[in-house]
Amino acid sequence: MNMPVFPRPDRRPFFSAGRAGWLLLLVMVWAGRLSAQNLFSNPGFESGTTGWSGNSSAVFTSSTAKSHSGSRSAYLTNRTATWNGVVQSVAGVLQNTNTYYVSAWVLIDNATNQPANLTLQKTDASGLSYTHIAACTGNSNTWTQMTGNFTLNVVGVLTNLTIYIEGPGSNVSFYADDFLLTNVPPYDWKPAANARIEQIRKRDVRVQITDSNGLVVPGTTVQVRQRKHQFAFGTAINGNVSNPQYAGFVKTNFEWAVMENESKWYSDEPSRSNVTYTAADTLTNFCCTNGIKLRGHCLFWAVDSTVQAWVTNLSDADLRTHLTNRLNSAVNHFLGTFGAWDVNNEMLHGNYYGNRLGNGINSWMFQYARSLNPNLQLFVNDYNVVAGGETDAYKQQIQNLIASNAVVGGIGCQGHFGSTIDPTLTEQRLDNLAQLNIPIWITEYDSLNADENVRADNLETLYRMAFSKPAVDGILMWGFWAGSHWRGSNAAIVNLDWTVNAAGRRYQSLLAEWTTTTNGTADAGGGFYFRGFHGDYDLTITPPGGVAAVQHITVAAGAGTNLVAVTVPPAVPPGFSAGAIRQLPDRNLSLTATGSVGTPYRLWANTNLVAATNSWNLLGGGNIPNNPFTLYDLTATNYPRRFYRFSSP
Numbered sequence: 001m002n003m004p005v006f007p008r009p010d011r012r013p014f015f016s017a018g019r020a021g022w023l024l025l026l027v028m029v030w031a032g033r034l035s036a037q038n039l040f041s042n043p044g045f046e047s048g049t050t051g052w053s054g055n056s057s058a059v060f061t062s063s064t065a066k067s068h069s070g071s072r073s074a075y076l077t078n079r080t081a082t083w084n085g086v087v088q089s090v091a092g093v094l095q096n097t098n099t100y101y102v103s104a105w106v107l108i109d110n111a112t113n114q115p116a117n118l119t120l121q122k123t124d125a126s127g128l129s130y131t132h133i134a135a136c137t138g139n140s141n142t143w144t145q146m147t148g149n150f151t152l153n154v155v156g157v158l159t160n161l162t163i164y165i166e167g168p169g170s171n172v173s174f175y176a177d178d179f180l181l182t183n184v185p186p187y188d189w190k191p192a193a194n195a196r197i198e199q200i201r202k203r204d205v206r207v208q209i210t211d212s213n214g215l216v217v218p219g220t221t222v223q224v225r226q227r228k229h230q231f232a233f234g235t236a237i238n239g240n241v242s243n244p245q246y247a248g249f250v251k252t253n254f255e256w257a258v259m260e261n262e263s264k265w266y267s268d269e270p271s272r273s274n275v276t277y278t279a280a281d282t283l284t285n286f287c288c289t290n291g292i293k294l295r296g297h298c299l300f301w302a303v304d305s306t307v308q309a310w311v312t313n314l315s316d317a318d319l320r321t322h323l324t325n326r327l328n329s330a331v332n333h334f335l336g337t338f339g340a341w342d343v344n345n346e347m348l349h350g351n352y353y354g355n356r357l358g359n360g361i362n363s364w365m366f367q368y369a370r371s372l373n374p375n376l377q378l379f380v381n382d383y384n385v386v387a388g389g390e391t392d393a394y395k396q397q398i399q400n401l402i403a404s405n406a407v408v409g410g411i412g413c414q415g416h417f418g419s420t421i422d423p424t425l426t427e428q429r430l431d432n433l434a435q436l437n438i439p440i441w442i443t444e445y446d447s448l449n450a451d452e453n454v455r456a457d458n459l460e461t462l463y464r465m466a467f468s469k470p471a472v473d474g475i476l477m478w479g480f481w482a483g484s485h486w487r488g489s490n491a492a493i494v495n496l497d498w499t500v501n502a503a504g505r506r507y508q509s510l511l512a513e514w515t516t517t518t519n520g521t522a523d524a525g526g527g528f529y530f531r532g533f534h535g536d537y538d539l540t541i542t543p544p545g546g547v548a549a550v551q552h553i554t555v556a557a558g559a560g561t562n563l564v565a566v567t568v569p570p571a572v573p574p575g576f577s578a579g580a581i582r583q584l585p586d587r588n589l590s591l592t593a594t595g596s597v598g599t600p601y602r603l604w605a606n607t608n609l610v611a612a613t614n615s616w617n618l619l620g621g622g623n624i625p626n627n628p629f630t631l632y633d634l635t636a637t638n639y640p641r642r643f644y645r646f647s648s649p
C-alpha cells in the first residue's frame with residue numbers, strides 16, 4: 001500500500017509545542033490519516049505504471065506530457081473499445097459492506113464531450129458484475145473530475161475485484177491522474193438533519209381568540225390541519241392525468257407538478273411555426289382545477305439530440321428569429337401558470353444554440369425571458385450535479401452566466417440517482433451549490449434499484465437531507481408510476497397495479513412527518529399555541545357553545561412567533577346550538593344544528609369573520625323545523641373561505 005497523498009503536516013509546531021501540544025498534534029495527524037488514506041497504489045502515476053495495468057490491447061504509459069498534479073499521468077492510447085482503460089486490483093484492500101468514496105481526473109486527447117467512468121468489476125458467487133461508481137464528461141481543454149461512492153456488496157467468495165477507468169469512444173486517447181479511493185466512515189446524519197428541519201422549516205404560532213366585544217374566549221377548541229406546504233413537493237406528470245387512478249395519486253400526494261414533455265419546445269412546435277399547446281393545456285387545466293402549482297420545463301434544451309430536425313435546418317438568422325418567437329410564445333402562453341422556467345436544459349451536457357450562434361445566446365435567453373416577465377424565476381437545470389460529480393463545473397457555469405448578465409434565479413438539480421444515495425456526498429454537493437446564494441430545487445428526483453426497500457432508503461436520504469438544507473426550496477420527482485416512468489418500474493414509487501411500494505410508502509410517511517396536525521383548547525387568556533411547518537392551514541375554531549368556523553391561515557417563514565388573531569361571532573340564539581360544518585363531495589357545505597322546534601333563527605355568511613354585522617349575507621332563516629336539522633350552502637365553492645353565524649331574527 002502506498003503512502004497517503006495528503007500534504008505532510010507542517011513540522012514547525014513540534015519545536016514550540018509543549019508536551020500536551022505534542023500529544024494533541026499526534027492525535028490529529030493520526031485521525032487525518034485514518035479518514036483520508038488513499039487506498040489506490042501509485043494514484044498519481046508518479047511511480048510510473050507501478051500498480052496499474054492497461055485493459056485489453058490499449059497501450060498504457062506513464063506520460064510526462066500532461067499531469068493534473070505532479071509531473072506524470074496515465075496515458076491510454078491505441079484503444080479499440082470504450083472499455084479500454086487503466087485498471088488496478090483492489091481485492092484485499094476493500095472490506096465488504098464498507099462504503100467508499102472514489103474520484104479521478106481525466107483529460108481527453110483531441111476530442112470533446114467524451115463520457116468517462118470509473119467502473120467496479122467484481123466476481124463473486126453471484127457472478128461477474130460491472131458497476132459505474134463515478135462518471136463525468138471529459139474534454140481536451142481541461143481536466144475534469146469524476147466523483148462517486150459505492151458500498152461493496154460481496155456474495156460468497158470474492159475471486160476478483162478491480163477498479164478501472166473507461167468510457168471515451170474507441171480510438172480516443174486520454175490522460176488520467178490523481179485517483180482517490182477512501183473509506184467513508186458511517187455517518188449518523190439523520191439527527192443533525194432533523195434538528196435543522198425543526199429549526200428552519202417550522203415556526204411557533206399563537207392563535208389569539210377574541211369575541212366581537214373584544215373579550216378573550218377561553219375554552220375555544222382549535223383544530224389545526226395543514227393543507228399545503230411552503231416547500232414544494234411535486235412530480236412530473238403527463239397525459240396519464242386522464243387515468244383516474246393516476247390523477248387521484250397526483251391530487252393526494254403532490255402539491256407541485258412539472259410537465260414531463262408537454263411544455264418542451266419540440267412538443268409545442270413540432271414543425272416550423274406550427275405552434276400547439278393542446279397537450280400542455282390539458283395538464284394546466286388539471287393542475288389549476290386541483291390546486292396544484294406548476295413549474296415550467298423547458299424553454300430550450302441544449303443537447304443536440306433533443307433539438308427538432310426543423311430547427312437544425314434553419315439558417316442562423318432564421319434560428320435567431322425562431323428562438324425569439326419561442327420565448328414570446330411560450331412565456332406569454334404560460335404567463336400566470338409558470339412562475340419559474342428552466343431556460344436552456346442541460347447546458348453542462350450540450351451547447352447546441354451556443355455552438356450555432358455563439359455562447360452569448362445562452363445568457364440572451366435569460367435576458368429576453370426576463371424582459372417578457374421580470375417576475376419569472378429563471379432556472380438552470382442539469383444532471384450529474386447532486387447525483388454525480390459535476391457540482392464544481394455547474395457552479396462555474398452559473399457564475400459565467402451571471403457574469404454575462406443572466407439573472408439566474410434558481411438552480412435545478414435533476415437528481416437522477418443510481419442504485420444508492422450517499423448522504424455525505426449529497427450533503428457536500430448541496431452545501432457547495434448553496435454557496436452561490438441562489439435557491440436550489442431538486443427538479444427530477446428518481447433512483448434506480450430493483451429492491452424497493454433500498455429505493456425507499458434512497459428516497460428518504462435525498463428528501464430528508466435536501467429538506468434540511470435552507471437553500472433548497474423544493475423537490476419534484478420525475479414520475480411516480482411504474483406504468484409511466486422513464487427509468488422503468490425499478491424507479492417507481494407506485495407499482496403497475498397501483499399498489500404503493502416501499503418507496504412510495506416512505507414518501508408518504510415523510511410527508512406525514514412534515515405536515516402539522518394538532519388539536520387543542522385556548523387557555524385562560526384565549527390563546528392557543530402550536531409549532532407548525534411553514535405552509536397553509538385550516539383552523540377549525542369552535543367557541544364554547546358556538547358554531548365551528550374554518551379560518552385559513554398561512555404560517556410563513558420568519559423570526560419570532562407567528563401571531564394569528566381570530567374573532568369569534570356572537571353566541572347562537574337561546575335554546576339553539578350549532579353543530580358541525582361538513583364539506584359535501586362537490587366542496588359545498590352542510591351545517592347541522594339542534595334546537596327547540598319552532599325557535600326562529602337566521603343564518604348569515606361572510607368571507608371575513610370580523611366584518612361589520614350589517615355586511616353579512618343572509619343565507620336563510622325560519623323556524624327550527626326538526627331536531628337536529630341541516631342547512632346547505634350551495635354557493636360555498638364560490639368563496640376561498642366562508643364564515644357562518646346564526647342569530648335570532
Ligand SMILES: [Ca+2]
Pocket residue numbers: 044045046067068069070071072073177178
Ligand atoms: Ca500525477
